[in-house]
Amino acid sequence: MKIDSIDKQILTILQQDAQITNVELSRKIGISPPAMLERVKRLEKNGIIKRYVAIIDPSKVSKGIFALVSVSLSAHQLASIDQFTKQINKLDEVLECYHVAGEEDFILKIAVSSIEEYENFILNKLIKLNGVSKVNTKFVLSTVKYNTKIKIE
Amino acid sequence: MKIDSIDKQILTILQQDAQITNVELSRKIGISPPAMLERVKRLEKNGIIKRYVAIIDPSKVSKGIFALVSVSLSAHQLASIDQFTKQINKLDEVLECYHVAGEEDFILKIAVSSIEEYENFILNKLIKLNGVSKVNTKFVLSTVKYNTKIKIE
DNA sequence: ATTAATACCGAATATAATTTGATATATTTT
DNA sequence: AAAATATATCAAATTATATTCGGTATTAAT
Numbered sequence: 001m002k003i004d005s006i007d008k009q010i011l012t013i014l015q016q017d018a019q020i021t022n023v024e025l026s027r028k029i030g031i032s033p034p035a036m037l038e039r040v041k042r043l044e045k046n047g048i049i050k051r052y053v054a055i056i057d058p059s060k061v062s063k064g065i066f067a068l069v070s071v072s073l074s075a076h077q078l079a080s081i082d083q084f085t086k087q088i089n090k091l092d093e094v095l096e097c098y099h100v101a102g103e104e105d106f107i108l109k110i111a112v113s114s115i116e117e118y119e120n121f122i123l124n125k126l127i128k129l130n131g132v133s134k135v136n137t138k139f140v141l142s143t144v145k146y147n148t149k150i151k152i153e
Numbered sequence: 154m155k156i157d158s159i160d161k162q163i164l165t166i167l168q169q170d171a172q173i174t175n176v177e178l179s180r181k182i183g184i185s186p187p188a189m190l191e192r193v194k195r196l197e198k199n200g201i202i203k204r205y206v207a208i209i210d211p212s213k214v215s216k217g218i219f220a221l222v223s224v225s226l227s228a229h230q231l232a233s234i235d236q237f238t239k240q241i242n243k244l245d246e247v248l249e250c251y252h253v254a255g256e257e258d259f260i261l262k263i264a265v266s267s268i269e270e271y272e273n274f275i276l277n278k279l280i281k282l283n284g285v286s287k288v289n290t291k292f293v294l295s296t297v298k299y300n301t302k303i304k305i306e
Numbered sequence: 307a308t309t310a311a312t313a314c315c316g317a318a319t320a321t322a323a324t325t326t327g328a329t330a331t332a333t334t335t336t
Numbered sequence: 337a338a339a340a341t342a343t344a345t346c347a348a349a350t351t352a353t354a355t356t357c358g359g360t361a362t363t364a365a366t
Binding site for chain 1: 168238255
């Protein structure tokens, strides 16, 4: 699907405020509400817009402790990464997980409510996954920036 | 502000689907639409819900290259971290930035459209920030999990 | 126990989303 | 280049939803 300049404007706005009304959005960009509606639906149907979410303040729901964790898999396990992938996707504490090039294999972002909960996560969940051979934790002191918006250009 | 069991259900649902209508949400949870509306507004006003956003597929808007970058500041610069913080917040390529405990000072998540753009970001933007003394890049091979939802319990 | 505050509901109203049918604008085909 | 097709657009009408309102129940405080 090809994305034109109007689509880009739509995506830029919706990434910052998904609650904007269709009427207001169409007014801002300068096309009619029905035309806008069709464009947004098309962006959704084609998977450009994946979903709409509410962003919660973690500290206000007692999930204020974050950690960035690197994980290495044993060589033979690396052959079947999708098993690891599936397991990671089931763990609620894992917000993000990236397969990376370099020393370690994966970098995970973890959110928990306490150090005890973190310890429990590492000892009873993460290192019990098949093939996990090395784990290294960096605790987050503060979140400097958290942005779900990617620049559209 | 105190959050009860109904609020938790609301937050859990809105974190997955912020487009749900107030009518549908109230039906799911079992209170009337006006009561639901008041609760959601309260969660917004108290900053529990920070904002609503559309999540875009980066690969479909040619921002398919991600990197995780560690940054160390020189000792004297660490004294005024908020300067670094402000600068980081202005850079569109930086989606997330965490101040971490350990070897390095910050971990950044970067999104760009090409390796050339990445090189330009590092050479002309990141290392030109005051006090940046060490930079180390890990390129993301694949995103295993990307979740903005934190478990409410 | 009494008062005050809070949360709730059903009904009415205001606002917005969505559908419709017609028209214009590109795009492709001949 | 002209005709045909597909696509995008609009204004108006309809449908659905958000929001307001007045009153009632429930909870918390005095």
